[in-house]
Amino acid sequence: MNDHLDPGYAGAAEDRELGHAKPTRIGAGAWIAVGAALVGIVFGTAYAQASSSATDVDRTRTEMLAKVRSAEDQGRTLAAGRDELAARVEDLRARVLAGDAEGAEVLGRLRELEAAAAVEPVHGPGLVVTLTDPAARPDLSDSSQRVGGSPQAGVLDRDLQSVVNAMWASGAEAVAVGDVRVGPDVTIRQAGGAMLVDNQPVPSPYRVSAIGSQAKLQTAFVVSDAYLRMAAVRDLYGVGFTIADSGDLQLPAATGRETRFAQETGAP
Template sequence: MSQQPPVRSTPSPPRRPDASMSLLTNVMEHSLDDGYAEAAARQEADGTAGMPRTLRRKLGLAACLVLAAAVVTLGAANARLAAPVVAKEREKLVDRIQAETAGADRLEKDVEALRVDVGERQRKALEQHGGDQAELVSLLSGATAVTGPGVKLVVDDAKETGEGSDGPRGSSGFADTGRVRDRDMQRFVNGLWQSGAEAVAINGQRLTMLSAIRAAGDAILVDNRPLAPPYTVLAVGGKHLDTTFNDSADGQYLHALQESYGIRTSIADQDEVRLPAAPSLIVRIAQPLAAGAAKGVAEPQKTEKGTS
């Protein structure tokens, strides 16, 4: 015979819906701390709750309020008085900065004008005192503008630069092997000189015997002036200069760069190439003329064409 479970005499009370949130319920029902409640009850019993009732306390409270208002008013007044002074000082500083900037701009213009004047005087000196070789000296020094048949060589970085295997450069030390480097431009220019070029310019900047092609990071500098790709090299040297350059070792080097790294190049013969004069000339050696000496200068020292 199966035994029946015992029957409870009284049913259990229903569970509160918020029984699982006892902590939140306690906080909501007892928001005021017991200590504060006891202090409030004690003040009510002593008669000290609310506003002060005695005259002394009322006067003390009024004095505190007046002092606070005086401090705030004094601070606002000082701020208002100091505002015009600060504004005037700022205005004077701005005027001074603008005046100094304008002075620096004037000095820069004066320096540029003097540089141009010195360059013109040097060109005239080369033309007047160059003797029988005045035209050749002016040409080789870049003192005069040049016009004549020549070539146009355009060199640009590869479309996608990245690491590659060793190619005609002999090493892949830089990450972007598809980027044209300063030593590449040196070889191109020297190759044009050796192929018969009489005057060369890169991106409109005339090269002289003392021009230097260097690098600063990824940028190529010509006489400390940065160039941006594509690099356009113009050379004056007669017709068929492009054929002579392509057959030279530097021309083959250019084609090897194109095949190995994807450097984009193009060279074309030009019936007329215009090259500007060099922006400035640097006198390395100067000697005074002896008394009674004939007008003219000594024969210039022979210098190998090329760009360092």
């Protein structure tokens, strides 16, 4: 109650005595302009650096894609050359060995071994199992589109492995996934979002083709663990799962590799 005067009045009086003046509008405007210019310079520099980085990233990405496409083209060219040379070797071998009885016997044995190793193309009736990734992620805000389990679930490598193994167990004589023949040393693996069969990318839908007796294949497959597994995956996650007969399946040859070690394990 005794010190009722605001200290600001005393401060203002002291400033007047010392000759301090309040900044003019022009001076304040100048400082604001300088500050705005500094802020603009900072933002402009940041934008230029970001644009330069984005340009470098785009350039690097374009170069990497070009290298990938070049490597793919080179791989296709080498594969075509390999197939042409293999056909020439086959033709020359048939000419040399088919001339006498002993050579014909050796040639027949070689063809049996090649058929077992899946290194020659085959065709015939059989069964086709198709697995398809879900078309799109459902809208979880719409109760009519909700499905059990994870909405990101799709076909896994172990799903394809189980179907292929079930086909062999059902009596298949030859099996292919997409355009890749499944031979003795072929693997089915996932790498990120890509499905690799014999290290070759195979896109969805995954078509597992098996040559053999249609009735025997279908009867044995529908009671297999793979069928029960994929039926459950279809119902839970919306994965496509269909089975169809085919009168004439065309399966390509598998890639031949040098076998360094093998051991007989007994009857299958």
